[in-house]
Amino acid sequence: MKAIVYKQYGPPDVLKLTEVDKPVPEDHEVLVKIHATSVNFGNLVLLKGEPFLARFAFGLLKPKYPIPGGDIAGQVEAVGKNVKEFQPGDAVFADLSGCGWGGYAEYVAIPEQTVVLKPANLSFEEAAAVPMAGVTALQAIRDKGKIQAGQKVLIYGASGGVGTFAVQLAKAYGAEVTGVCSTRNLDILRSIGADHVIDYKKEDFTKRHQQYDLILGVNGSHPITAYKRVLSPNGIFVHVGGSGTQMFQAMVLGPWISMTSKKKMSTFLQRANQQDLIYLKELLETGQVKPVIDRCYKLNEVHEAFKYFSEGHAQGKVVLTV
Structure with a gap:
């Protein structure tokens, strides 16, 4: 599969679109075909390794998580044998910041307890703007x-x-x-x-x-x-x-x-939480909350997306389509 990979901290130019092995879900995991992801401040921290204290969590000398990306929205392609709540074809969204990141890719295998059914009234791009x-x-x-x-x-x-x-x-x-x-x-x-x-x-x-x-x-x-x-x-x-x-x-x-x-x-530091994402899903479906999206980029335009986001003037979210 295609994925955005980086092996050193630095500017957006260190992000490379490359071929990596497609993940295989373990017994408790869900394999998601990703349709959209987004850019958050946490992604900048991972990219630059700044502030330096963050490196104690994300890798002292080089990135611990080679594929960045916390927000995803997509469809379930396969499930592990112990997965109870999801099945292939389900439209879902999730926050991967608590389980190894990896959202800037075509597929990701993640624990069932991180996944939530996508709000029915949102597109994949809109849903990917929500989690983090x-x-x-x-x-x-x-x-x-x-x-x-x-x-x-x-x-x-x-x-x-x-x-x-x-x-x-x-x-x-x-x-x-x-x-x-x-x-x-x-x-x-x-x-x-x-x-x-x-x-x-x-x-x-x-x-x-x-x-x-x-x-x-x-x-x-x-x-x-x-x-x-x-x-x-x-x-x-x-x-x-x-x-x-x-x-x-x-x-x-x-x-x-x-x-x-x-x-x-x-x-304050955010913590990924499935129940909080379920609560947001309800607010999104009733129209009390809606994502605001400034720009959408393609995955291979990740450099431009990060450079724009880094300027600090985005109106709402910057989204990447996969």
């Missing part, structure tokens, strides 16, 4: 952010992959949502339900008098003390992504702020 970004937004808002109906929620970096899901999920939980993005993305946030939008090029939200019960920092470079200023007295800030300096502050200063005040500042 959608579950990241869900876990950050629900588990770390402890969201409640009626709360005022601000999402910084609201127009990217995680951000567009976060806006819609916060609305599904009954919150009043403010999205922060650049000028060209304001209409996208309005179209997915944001109650208020702030153009960060024209206004600094940290200098407003408005306070928020939950702030999700998906992208940006503000010091976390700036976020603290606009948190309500019992508010929660969740750092999902941003500059290296901001990540360091969230990891080091965040616990201190949390211990010395009622405001909570935390950082």
